[in-house]
Amino acid sequence: MQRIAFTKIAEPAQALELVSADEPTPGPGEALVRMEAATINQTDFLYVAGQYFLAPTPGDTIGSEGVGRVTAVGPDTDTALVGQRVALLATYRHGTWSTHTVAAVTDLIAVPDDGDALQLAMLAINPMTAVRLLRDHGDPKNPHRWVGQTAANSAVGEYVVKLASHLGYRTLNIVRRAAAADDVRGWGADHVVVDGPDVDREVTEALGGDRLDVAVDSVGGPASAVLGSHLRYGGTLVTYAAQSGQSPVVSQADLIGNQASLTGFWLYNWWQRTPLTRVRDEYRELVGLVADGTLSARVDRTFTLTDWRDAVDAARTPSGAGKLLFTFPHN
Numbered sequence: 001m002q003r004i005a006f007t008k009i010a011e012p013a014q015a016l017e018l019v020s021a022d023e024p025t026p027g028p029g030e031a032l033v034r035m036e037a038a039t040i041n042q043t044d045f046l047y048v049a050g051q052y053f054l055a056p057t058p059g060d061t062i063g064s065e066g067v068g069r070v071t072a073v074g075p076d077t078d079t080a081l082v083g084q085r086v087a088l089l090a091t092y093r094h095g096t097w098s099t100h101t102v103a104a105v106t107d108l109i110a111v112p113d114d115g116d117a118l119q120l121a122m123l124a125i126n127p128m129t130a131v132r133l134l135r136d137h138g139d140p141k142n143p144h145r146w147v148g149q150t151a152a153n154s155a156v157g158e159y160v161v162k163l164a165s166h167l168g169y170r171t172l173n174i175v176r177r178a179a180a181a182d183d184v185r186g187w188g189a190d191h192v193v194v195d196g197p198d199v200d201r202e203v204t205e206a207l208g209g210d211r212l213d214v215a216v217d218s219v220g221g222p223a224s225a226v227l228g229s230h231l232r233y234g235g236t237l238v239t240y241a242a243q244s245g246q247s248p249v250v251s252q253a254d255l256i257g258n259q260a261s262l263t264g265f266w267l268y269n270w271w272q273r274t275p276l277t278r279v280r281d282e283y284r285e286l287v288g289l290v291a292d293g294t295l296s297a298r299v300d301r302t303f304t305l306t307d308w309r310d311a312v313d314a315a316r317t318p319s320g321a322g323k324l325l326f327t328f329p330h331n
């Protein structure tokens with residue numbers, strides 16, 4: 001088997017290497033998964049560079065999510081799992097940039113044989129982030145609520161737009177490029193505004209006197225401040241990344257006078273602090289939405305492990321055309 005191993009905390013080109021190894025043997029409660037596809041997320045590179053909340057151990061295989069098929073299970077483990085197609089949850093207990101990986105069976109969710117491999121490979125992180133952002137904040141029971149977001153053309157943004165549309169919520173979206181706005185409109189967004197000097201006026205016009213129930217932000221800085229200033233009384237700005245390098249902003253006037261809230265979200269915390277049965281139930285529900293095409297994200301390119309340096313280069317200079325993934329041709 002082959003895998004991308006982490007050798008030291010450094011930039012990915014210096015920290016990673018392709019290594020050959022014997023197939024690992026699953027222990028009790030574990031399964032051996034032959035990988036089909038694994039997502040390449042920016043956080044994977046932050047992780048190897050030592051800039052993430054979690055630190056890898058040298059020798060670890062990199063890659064936080066993916067899809068594959070169980071080929072063997074360890075002792076005292078349900079043999080009915082053998083042959084099952086599964087998505088691997090992003091628990092950082094296994095590496096998915098590998099032709100084969102061993103994972104705890106509790107980190108595996110069954111997925112349908114006929115589902116799109118690339119979409120299922122992306123199941124664990126971004127779509128569940130969208131679910132949590134919309135379900136766990138603001139007033140999800142209000143079917144008419146407005147959801148605002150920055151970086152709306154990101155993969156998380158695409159899931160947010162599609163999930164909000166599925167649930168009947170209205171979305172107010174900020175992007176930083178006009179071409180990206182057309183993409184987001186095509187996914188069912190109610191309004192898309194291009195960031196710039198007129199963004200506040202355009203958001204006001206788009207909302208037509210309404211206010212945002214919740215705003216989800218992965219950019220920070222001025223773009224987040226615009227959404228923060230359009231929250232309803234008691235509304236919430238949820239930060240889940242700071243891609244501009246700036247912290248999210250809700251003004252003191254909005255925090256005090258409008259009783260707005262500013263909070264954060266990290267999927268890993270949700271997974272760690274939620275009972276396992278609920279985590280698994282939530283993922284089973286999500287599998288249905290991804291498998292039937294309700295939720296999807298654009299894919300730009302795929303790579304084989306041999307091309308991992310090209311993947312690192314492509315990730316460093318994003319095209320804006322969608323996600324990058326590894327695929328694993330086994331024959």
Ligand SMILES: NC(=O)c1ccc[n+]([C@@H]2O[C@H](COP(=O)([O-])OP(=O)(O)OC[C@H]3O[C@@H](n4cnc5c(N)ncnc54)[C@H](OP(=O)(O)O)[C@@H]3O)[C@@H](O)[C@H]2O)c1
Pocket residue numbers: 041042043125126129151152153154155156157176177180218219240241242243244245265266267268318319320322323
């Ligand atoms: N907290 C969590 O649990 C959690 C979960 C999932 C994802 N995330 C994070 O959420 C972010 C989005 O992930 P993704 O996979 O959806 O990303 P993605 O598909 O790669 O998209 C990146 C997006 O960020 C925009 N962007 C990048 N730099 C920007 C800047 N300086 N100012 C404004 N916009 C900028 C890009 O706009 P252009 O297309 O115009 O370049 C694009 O829309 C990442 O930082 C990821 O690590 C966090």
